Amino acid sequence: MGMHLGFLFPSWGLGTRYRKSVVKEKKMKINFILNENEVSIDVDPMKRLLDILREDFGLTGTKEGCGEGECGACTILLDGKPVTSCILNAIHADGKEIYTVEGIAEKHIGKLLIDCFDETNAVQCGFCFPGFLVSSYYYLKTDGEKNLDKIKKALSGNICRCTGYQKIFESVMMACVRKS
Amino acid sequence: MKFVKPKDVENLLKNLEEDKGKKYFLAGGTDLNVQIKNGIIRDANIIYINHLTELSGISEENNIILIGATTSIMDILDSDLIKRHLPYFQRSLESFASPLLQNTATIGGNIANGSPTADVIPLLLVLNAKVELSSKSQCRLVYIKDFFTGYKQNVMKSNEIITHIIIDKNAEKDFLTFYEKVGSRRTLTISKVTLAGMKKVSGNRISQIRLAVGSLSEFPRRLFKVEDYITDKTLTEIDFSKVENLLGKEITPITDLRSDKEYRYHVCVNLIRTFLNQ
Numbered sequence: 001m002g003m004h005l006g007f008l009f010p011s012w013g014l015g016t017r018y019r020k021s022v023v024k025e026k027k028m029k030i031n032f033i034l035n036e037n038e039v040s041i042d043v044d045p046m047k048r049l050l051d052i053l054r055e056d057f058g059l060t061g062t063k064e065g066c067g068e069g070e071c072g073a074c075t076i077l078l079d080g081k082p083v084t085s086c087i088l089n090a091i092h093a094d095g096k097e098i099y100t101v102e103g104i105a106e107k108h109i110g111k112l113l114i115d116c117f118d119e120t121n122a123v124q125c126g127f128c129f130p131g132f133l134v135s136s137y138y139y140l141k142t143d144g145e146k147n148l149d150k151i152k153k154a155l156s157g158n159i160c161r162c163t164g165y166q167k168i169f170e171s172v173m174m175a176c177v178r179k180s
Numbered sequence: 181m182k183f184v185k186p187k188d189v190e191n192l193l194k195n196l197e198e199d200k201g202k203k204y205f206l207a208g209g210t211d212l213n214v215q216i217k218n219g220i221i222r223d224a225n226i227i228y229i230n231h232l233t234e235l236s237g238i239s240e241e242n243n244i245i246l247i248g249a250t251t252s253i254m255d256i257l258d259s260d261l262i263k264r265h266l267p268y269f270q271r272s273l274e275s276f277a278s279p280l281l282q283n284t285a286t287i288g289g290n291i292a293n294g295s296p297t298a299d300v301i302p303l304l305l306v307l308n309a310k311v312e313l314s315s316k317s318q319c320r321l322v323y324i325k326d327f328f329t330g331y332k333q334n335v336m337k338s339n340e341i342i343t344h345i346i347i348d349k350n351a352e353k354d355f356l357t358f359y360e361k362v363g364s365r366r367t368l369t370i371s372k373v374t375l376a377g378m379k380k381v382s383g384n385r386i387s388q389i390r391l392a393v394g395s396l397s398e399f400p401r402r403l404f405k406v407e408d409y410i411t412d413k414t415l416t417e418i419d420f421s422k423v424e425n426l427l428g429k430e431i432t433p434i435t436d437l438r439s440d441k442e443y444r445y446h447v448c449v450n451l452i453r454t455f456l457n458q
Contacts, residue, residue, distance in 0.1 A: 046183060082283065
């Protein structure tokens with residue numbers, strides 16, 4: 001039953017609630033660096049990293065869309081690389097360095113990107129945007145060339161259902177120019 | 181329900197001897213967590229292996245390339261060693277899921293999960309790759325073509341784990357290659373049909389050919405009957421109705437939410453035709 005509900009209505013989060021009731025683990029101490037602060041938490045090692053960030057640390061900028069790693073709304077940086085936190089577990093964070101959108105928004109490049117998204121009116125409903133910001137930040141940090149094909153590829157793991165992506169790409173191109 | 185985090189591979193293999201029950205290895209978690217979320221995996225022991233550095237990384241040894249089971253797809257895409265020896269393999273993996281998933285998904289996980297649509301497996305099939313299975317007492321090599329026995333079923337014993345994937349350094353040398361993953365969009369697509377192919381041509385005769393398909397049977401597989409028919413023929417000698425006929429004996433496409441069986445079958449025939457005409 002749960003399987004069918006989770007399959008039909010993934011965005012309603014029924015699958016998530018179902019999951020919490022079936023997977024129960026003994027707690028474990030997990031240490032990691034979260035937005036440049038050392039943190040430690042006693043937690044079920046299988047708890048989703050997304051839920052830890054939102055529930056245990058109150059970092060609700062990271063969103064849950066599909067809950068299956070396909071939409072990118074839950075993107076964070078794990079040891080510097082963008083990953084979907086909805087299909088990672090607490091144990092994956094152990095000993096690692098994590099940046100959420102809140103941490104990135106404090107960075108110089110993060111602020112630059114936010115300004116560009118703002119000026120271009122790239123954001124509509126905004127739900128997917130924390131993920132886009134994290135992926136764009138990673139692109140600017142690691143490459144940053146004003147190249148549409150490269151930007152499209154860098155953002156290909158993030159899905160937006162409101163816009164036609166065009167203004168998002170324009171914003172990142174703008175940020176590439178301003179950064180250099 | 182039990183969660184285990186072994187301190188090293190030795191400890192892990194010892195643990196596997198003792199624990200005979202149903203268990204799942206957690207590496208990147210990109211498949212496992214979706215199955216847990218959807219209630220497909222309900223009550224199982226989880227063994228975490230992603231922290232074991234011995235299982236991760238790409239190295240060379242004489243004439244082979246060793247890829248650790250928990251090496252991420254992105255590590256393979258970024259590897260200079262793979263770029264030098266297996267450029268076709270590397271290039272083809274670009275269509276794997278999305279960059280976000282490439283950062284976490286592992287090659288061993290793609291094999292162990294054994295989805296009919298697994299992106300890595302058709303490539304490993306045409307490259308004649310081997311899977312290294314280790315247990316406490318022994319280490320054996322199984323050709324990827326012999327690894328699967330049914331839908332998500334494989335030859336692994338309960339005390340074994342995939343430790344490496346082994347590919348010959350010269351596996352691509354002198355071959356013409358083909359890889360096409362057919363889906364609804366470029367990234368983040370689950371394949372409707374995948375065809376991987378490698379061929380050698382001398383004169384206008386196809387002297388050697390390997391074809392492997394994904395999403396067309398209960399696990400990705402080589403098309404041995406089609407290969408046998410095509411081998412040593414020139415393009416004009418190949419009767420495509422015969423190819424279609426043989427293909428029908430090797431694959432069992434299904435109709436599901438992504439595509440119809442008829443569509444899958446015809447696209448596969450057309451992909452083979454495209455590759456042969458190249």
